[in-house]
Amino acid sequence: MITKEVKIAHISDTHLSGKQDRRQVDELDRLFGYFKTAGYDHLVISGDLSNNADPEDWRIIRKKLEIHGFYHWDKATVVAGNHDLINLEEEMRFYNALNPLSLVRKKVFERKLKEFCFFFQELITGEEQGGNAFPFVKIINYPSVKIAFAALNSVYPWYPADNPLGARGFITPGQLRALGQESVLASLQGCFLVGLCHHAYKVYGTDSLIDQAFDWTMELKNREEFLELMKRMQTKLVLHGHFHRFQAYTTDGITFINGGSFHYNPKCYSELLIDGQGGFKQKFVLVP
Numbered sequence: 001m002i003t004k005e006v007k008i009a010h011i012s013d014t015h016l017s018g019k020q021d022r023r024q025v026d027e028l029d030r031l032f033g034y035f036k037t038a039g040y041d042h043l044v045i046s047g048d049l050s051n052n053a054d055p056e057d058w059r060i061i062r063k064k065l066e067i068h069g070f071y072h073w074d075k076a077t078v079v080a081g082n083h084d085l086i087n088l089e090e091e092m093r094f095y096n097a098l099n100p101l102s103l104v105r106k107k108v109f110e111r112k113l114k115e116f117c118f119f120f121q122e123l124i125t126g127e128e129q130g131g132n133a134f135p136f137v138k139i140i141n142y143p144s145v146k147i148a149f150a151a152l153n154s155v156y157p158w159y160p161a162d163n164p165l166g167a168r169g170f171i172t173p174g175q176l177r178a179l180g181q182e183s184v185l186a187s188l189q190g191c192f193l194v195g196l197c198h199h200a201y202k203v204y205g206t207d208s209l210i211d212q213a214f215d216w217t218m219e220l221k222n223r224e225e226f227l228e229l230m231k232r233m234q235t236k237l238v239l240h241g242h243f244h245r246f247q248a249y250t251t252d253g254i255t256f257i258n259g260g261s262f263h264y265n266p267k268c269y270s271e272l273l274i275d276g277q278g279g280f281k282q283k284f285v286l287v288p
């Protein structure tokens, strides 16, 4: 029997801001180089690759993934974060200048999501589908275990009243329906299922009254529907980012891993070891 564990590295929220930030780019290079040397089978990046929705930042990540041999469908998986799709300054400027209909802003948002999916299509569908790829399911057959990634887009367009910071999350009913179909559930039989999105299930609170007042601006609006779907799919693990904390927590038997933020600690990442018997181990690792 083959018992070799599958090694997955998970990072999040790189928040790159251009080539000028040499330190960040060098740290990224070092980290990906380390993942290669340490023999990771797969790398997951759970959103907010760019700080200002700039495709040039996506390009930096793509280049580094290519250099270290991770730019392949079966080697890496990415989802978009709010900072990849929404440039807050631009939204405010448009809103102030033109007071556009929300439908127009929604179109702009959908175009940006398409751009992201098209840019990273090799790591998403692996095919030239362009367009909206979310949700997608990626099943990788390792010698010891079949791992399925079920990825959803949780970024929700900017709206002045409902999503003033662009940081609130929502998973569209269409995505939830698509993954909940009987045919999808049947295709996942025998897989170790990993859920993936940018926003957190957990509601992060603090003791500060001011912070509490702002909590709702960061939340995943329909997190309970998301949890129900994950349970229905018999997901064991869900990976996310958004709240820049390296943290693991469990809800209704599902372990959620917050991949923290590379931007704040470029030497820390989450390691997952998945075995052939349906078990896994997770820990946060500091690169030596």
Ligand SMILES: [Fe+2]
Pocket: 013, 015, 048, 081, 083, 242, 243, 244
């Ligand atoms: Fe972030």
Ligand SMILES: [Fe+2]
Pocket: 048, 081, 082, 083, 167, 198, 241, 242, 243
């Ligand atoms: Fe975020």
